[in-house]
Amino acid sequence: MLRWLAVRVGSMLVAMLGVTVAVFALVHLIPGDPIRNSLGTRFNQEIYDRKRAESGLDQPLVEQFVRWLGRAVRGDLGESFRSNRTVTSLVVERLPATLSLAFAALAIALLIAIPVGIISAVRAGSKLDYAATAASQVGVSVPEFWAAIMYILLFALTLSWLPPAGYVSPFESPLEWARHLVLPALTVGLVSGSILTRFVRSAVLEALNQDYVRTAQAKGLSSRQIVTGHVLPNAAIPILTVVGLQLGFMLGGVVVVEVIFAWPGIGRLALTAVEDRDYAVLQGAVLYLAFTFLLVNLLVDVLYAIADPRVRLR
Structure with missing residues (x-):
């Protein structure tokens, strides 16, 4: 190990x-x-x-x-030409916003993808399966910027339930932080959830067609026991891969969503650095993105061994 x-x-x-x-x-x-x-x-x-x-x-x-x-x-990424602040301090300052958006969006995506994907696979060919497949296709196809604008028009301007944009630190006001987080997290989470739903369905369907499922059925196990005890553990491997990729993408900053909702994340920092030709900040932001993506892949590989005892780490 x-x-x-x-x-x-x-x-x-x-x-x-x-x-x-x-x-x-x-x-x-x-x-x-x-x-x-x-x-x-x-x-x-x-x-x-x-x-x-x-x-x-x-x-x-x-x-x-x-x-x-x-x-x-040595940990010194230089100073910003625009603000004369260290790049490390700028990245650390934007990190809480990026982390909160990424994990909130991933939570929404998993809450959608896991139950819908499993039910769609177990009831393959039913009306529910067709509806879930069509909904996931629509979710993947809708551009994030258009969905973000529609959410702002509906929930912020029409219903006045949520603020249209901005960011509030959770240390200042947890409630306002959560209210400002809902719309950007929903925008990213629904798209990611649509992608994950299709992968969950495919992974579960593939596991359902394996010989060990037929053996479990011959033993008289119920459908719930087969799905929870045999299908889901074996379907977890490909699902973990896609979840890791989605999390790495989110942690890198969703630039379009961050710009529309004035969310001060890493993606918006990188975009501003490009506009200002701020070399040091742009290099620091991209290094953060690369490191985060590689670290998430490493964690996914470790989780492989936990989810599947057949995997041997040498």
């Missing part, structure tokens, strides 16, 4: 190194001058030259990368 974890962590570090090289190269291909943008109307050639030298942008790209990578290994 420890050897396997060491190998997986090593592969994560190699992948992170590849991401840093790719991100650094792509970021510097973005047209525009971050120092010039940060100065705005206060442009002064002397200040411009000084800031460019301090940031190292006057050095060759290879030297810039080595210098930045050396600081990143």
Whole structure:
């Protein structure tokens, strides 16, 4: 187990190194001058030259990368050209908003996908199955930005049940935090739930057609015992994979939803960094996304061994 974890962590570090090289190269291909943008109307050639030298942008790209990578290994991701704040502090500041939205949306998705997918598979070919399949198809097809606007029109402007946008810290007011969280979480959760529903249905259907199900039926076990004791544990493996991918996607920040609902998450931070040509912030945000995605994949692999004893970690 420890050897396997060491190998997986090593592969994560190699992948992170590849991401840093790719991100650094792509970021510097973005047209525009971050120092010039940060100065705005206060442009002064002397200040411009000084800031460019301090940031190292006057050095060759290879030297810039080595210098930045050396600081990143020590936990220093640099400073924002726009706000002069450290990138680490900006990412940490946005992290609670991203985490709350991601886990709330995932909870909504699982509450929809697991019961609907299981019932749809157990009653395959019924009207309920067709209705669930059609609903999931609609959920996948509807663009998030359109659904977000419709939710705002219905729940915020027409019914006045929820605020249309914004964010309130849970430490300031838990109730207001929850009220502001509902609409963005619902927007992301319904789309993710529609995707997961289809995978849950397929996984359960495949498990229902296995020989061990027919053996359990021959033993006289009830349908509930077969589904809960045999089908669901074996269907959990492919479901875990998709859940992990969805969680990694959400933790990276859902940019469109965050912009529409003025949600101060990592995705919105990255978008603002692109608009401002803020190299350091964009690199830090993408590194966070890559690390989060790799970490979620590692946790999913560990859960494989817990869910399926046939899996051997070596």
